[in-house]
Amino acid sequence: MKKSTFLLPVLVLAVIGVLSSIFIVDEREKALVLQFGRVVTIKEDPGLAFKIPLIQQVVRYDDRILSREVGPMEITPLDDRRLVVDAFARYRIVDLGRFREAVGAGGIDFAESRLDSILRAKTREVLGSVSSNDILSSDRAALMARIRDGSVEEARDLGLQVIDVRLKRTDLPQANLEATFARMRAEREREAADEIARGKEAAQRIRAQADRTVVELISDAKRQAEIIRGEADAERNAIYAEAYGRDPEFFEFYRSLNAYARALKGENSTMVLSPDSEFFNYLKSSGNSGSPAN
Template structure:
C-alpha cells in the first residue's frame, strides 16, 4: 500500500515528462525546437517530434502559401501623373531558420510588416520609372513581374519566398479625377470636332463632284438637244424649200395666210399700214375680193 502511494505519483511524473517531451507537427506547418532562445532542431516534415521538457520549447510557423494585401499606395510615374495603386502578394516561409533569425519573436506578423515595406518600396521604384500609360496598359504584367523579381531578392533575407505580386487596381487620386474627366472630355470633343471637319470636307468633295457631274450632264444634254434641234430645223427647212420649189405660188399663199392668222386676232388686230403694202396682196387679189 505504501509502495503504491509512491509509485502512482512517479508513474504520473514519468507520463507527464514523456507527454511534455513529445510534440506533433501538422502538414500545414513547420516547427523549431528552441533551447534558451537558440535553434537546436528544425522539424519540417509532419509527424511526431521530441524535445527536452522544461528546457526546450517548440515554435510553429505556417508552411502554406500566405497572402498579404498592401494598403493603397500613391505612386508618381515618370510623367508626374499621380496614381493610387492597390496590390497584393503571395508568399511562403521557405527557410524557417533564417526566418526566425530575421524576425525573432515577432513571428509572422513582424515578417508581414517588413514584407510590406519591401513591396511598397519596389512598387514605387518600378512604377516610378515608367509612364502612367504603361501602368494602365497591358504592359502592367511585365511591371508586376519586375516588382516580384526585385522583392524576391530582398525577401530572401527574411527567409521568405515571394511567389507572386499583383496590382489589383490602379486609380487616380480623388482630387485629380475631375480634372482628368474634364481633360478626357476635351480630348473627346476635339476628336469629335476633327471627325466633323473631316466629314464636312468629304461632303463638300462629294457635293462638288455631284455638281460637276450635273453640269456635265446638263451641258451634254443641251448640246445633244441643240444638235437634234438644228438637225430638225435643217430637215424642216429642207422640206419647206422642197415644197417651195414645187409650187412657189402656193407656198407664198400659205405663208401669207399663216401671217394673217397670227396677226389678225380678236383684241390684237389694230395695224397701221399703207393700203398698197405687200402684206395685203392676197386680200386685194380676185380670190380675196370674192371671199369678201
C-alpha cells in the same frame, strides 16, 4: 488495496505526462520547441516529436508558400507622372530560428508587416528609376524581377525567402485620371470637329462640282436642242421652198388656211378689216373652185 489506490493516480499522471510530451508535426508546417521563450529545438520534418511537459511549449508555423497583398501605393516615375500601384508577393519561411529571433512573439503578422515595408520601399525605388511608359507597358517582367531581387536580402534577415513579386494594377491617381479622361475627351471632340469640318468642305466641293455639271449638261442640252431645232427649221424651210416651187398657188392657199386657223380662234374671233382685203381672197367664191375671187 492501498497499494493499487496509490498506483492508479501515478499511472494516470504518467500517461498524461507521456501524452503531453508528444506532439505531431504536419507536413505542411514547421515547429519550434521553446523553453521559457528560448528556442530549444527546431522541428522541420513531419512526424512525431517530444518535449518536456509544462516546461516547454510548441509554436507552429506554416511551411507552405504564402501570399501577401501589398496595398495601393503612390509612386513618381522619372517623368513625374504619378501612378498608383498594387502588388502582391509570394514568400516562404525558410530559416525558422532566424524568423523567431526577428519577429519574436509577433509571429506571422509582424513578419508580414515588416515584409510590407521592404516591398514598398523596393517598389518605389525600382519604379521611380524608370518612366511611366515602361511601368504601364505589358512587358514589365524585368521590373518585377528587380523588385524581387532587391527584397531578397532584407527578407532573408527575417528568415523569409521572397519567391515572386507581381504588379497587379497600375493606374493614375483619381484626380489625374479624371484630368486625363477630360483631356482625351477634348482631344476626341477636336478630332470629331475636324472630321465634320472636312466632311462639310468635301460636301460643299462635291455639291459645287454637281452644280457645275448640271449647268454644263443643261447648256450642252440646250445647245444640242438649238442645233436640232435649227436643222429642223432648215429642213422645214427646204420642204416649203420645194413645195412652193412645185405649186406656188397651192402653197399660197395652204399658208392662208394656216393664217385663218391662227386668226379665227374662239378667243380671237373679232377682226376689223376691209371686205375687199386680200386676207379673205380664199374665202370668196367666184364660181371657180380652188381659185381666189377677182
